[in-house]
Structures are given as C-alpha cells and as structure tokens.
Amino acid sequence: MIYTKINQMKRYKGIMDSLDTAIDYLLNSDLTKLQPGRNEVDGDEVFVNCFNYTTIPEETAIWEGHKYYADFHVVLEGEEKIGVTDVTSLTAGEYDEAGDFIPYDGPVDNWMTLRPGDILVVFPEDAHMVKVQLNGASDVKKAVFKVRV
Template identity: 40%
Template sequence: IDGNRLFVNIVSYPTTSPENRFWEAHKDYLDVHVPIEGTEQIDLNFLEDLEVGEYKKEEDFQAAFGPARMHAILKPGDFLVCYPQDAHRTAIAVDGKPEQIRKAIFKVRIC
C-alpha cells in the first residue's frame, strides 16, 4: 500500500490448539489483524512477562515462550492491534473446534 511503511498480508490457515502454535512480537511494525472469514482466538501477553527467544531482524520476528495472560476472539467486523510489547499467538481454535480462517494482517512501520 505504501512500500515498506504500510503493507498487508492476506493469509488463510486452519485454527488449532495452542500447543501447535508459537508466540511472536515485532519491533519495527504494528500488526493489525482483520478477520475476513471464520473465527479465531488470539492469545496475548506482554513480552516482558514471557521468556524471550531470538529476535530475527530481517523478519522482524521476536520469539517468545510462556502462558497466555488474556485471549481475544476475532470474527469478521473485528480488528486487533498488536504493539511491540504485545506478544501474540494466533490461529487458536475457539472452544477447541478447528476451522479454516482467512484474514488480513496490516503491517504498519513504527520506526
């Protein structure tokens, strides 16, 4: 949309259990999750409350490990903004019922 300052990734995948997913955070971009089809749970925690793994600058990917502090259930019409301190674990099945979802993830450069 605006080069590397603002772009969008359209993704589609099945939701699953938390054990099959990973935590992530980003330093250079905000994530704005916008569901298009299906319902997804996103687990959230502050990065400072998790064990932090390797940061991959070229992918703007901060690995993290630990428990969820809260959850957001997203369906079409909702959106979620994740800031650099907001670790998130996406694609969690709501009520343990997997489903195929499709969503837009807007990446907004902040540095």
C-alpha cells in the first residue's frame, strides 16, 4: 500500500513498467477531463475508471481485492474514507475472474482519508473497502487507475 500526495508519486517510479506508465499519466494528465467509465491508457496493462457516487455508511460497504491489478484511488471531488487490511487477515469469497474481483469479510485494520490531492495505491495483498462516508454523505468524483502487476 502507498498512501501519499499525488505530487509525491514520482518517487515510486522504477519499480515496474506498468506502474511507471500509470504514474506518468497521473502526473501529466488533467484527470478532471476523464469520461465516466473506462478511459484507455495502455490497453489492459493500465486504464482508468472514472466514477461519480455518494459515499455510504461503513456498515453497508463491502471489501474487495484483486489478483492481477493494483488500484490507484484518486478523489477528484468530495471526500471518502477507505478501509485497508492485508488479505491474509480476512476471509475470501469466490473469485470473479472476468472482473478480477475477490469479495472479503472481516474487520478493518486501517482507515485512509482521501480528498483531492491524495492518492491511495493498493496492491493484490491489500483488500480495500471503498466509498465510505467520512463526515456524512459526500458526492465523490473519483479516478481509479487499474495497473496490471
């Protein structure tokens, strides 16, 4: 997991090519101009999903994880908190190969607050609970980079 400010992401270059591609796009693009849904960067290696939603209470949020992709969570408008726990501390559900999605069950170890300018990068070992209210409901516009690792 990486939790930092967007302008600090250049220090994470050089780990792997797909991360470099995502970091370059992140630092050199106007993410506010992304269209809702999937936005292409480098085919299935790196792409960006753009979402608009209202945050939800913690008790209705669900865990998710991925086998093949890291996620870069970037809030463009609004605020949310995201729970993060190592997958070995949770109970895994059935893997959905088509969506690279694993549901999990269990307690939250860490909460991260995301506002514009923040970034949370979660890897396959990091289950994450997204869209959670911080100080009541918030309308959020968010870009989620999907980076094959």
